[in-house]
Amino acid sequence: MLxxxxxxxxxxxSGFAVTLMVEKPEALAKVGVRHPRRILQLHLDWVIMGVLMIAVGAVADDSPAWSLVLVAIGGIVNPVLFAPLAFRAEIQQNLxxxxxxxxSFICLSVGLVVVAIAQTVAH
Incomplete structure (x- = not known):
C-alpha cells in the first residue's frame, strides 16, 4: 500500500518534533503543546502504522479492496488522534x-481480520 x-x-x-520535545521543549510549548509525550506517541504510531500498511500491501493480493480501505483509514486516523491530545488531554473525554x-480502531481491526482471512483462504 503506497x-x-x-x-x-x-x-x-515527525521525529523532528520528538527532537524538539527533548532538546527544546519550550519551542513546543510556544505553539501550545501542553503534553509533549503525545508527540512521541504520534511519531511512533505513524511509523508503526506505516510499516503495518506496507506489510499489508505486500501480502494482500487476494483481499477485497474495501478491507484495504478500512486498514488505510485506521492506519491514518489512529496516529492523528494523538495530535489533539498533545494540546488538550481532556479532549479524550469528548464524545x-x-x-x-x-x-478508527474498528476500521483497522475489521480490515486486518478480513485481510488475514482472505489471505488464509487464498493460500
Missing part, C-alpha cells in the same frame, strides 16, 4: 473524539 510508505515518511519527519477513535 499510503503506508507515505505514513512511514510522515512518521520519520466526538471517542466516536472517531472507536470508529
Amino acid at each position: 499510503i503506508g510508505l507515505w505514513s512511514a515518511a510522515v512518521g520519520a519527519v 466526538a473524539y471517542k466516536a472517531v477513535s472507536g470508529a
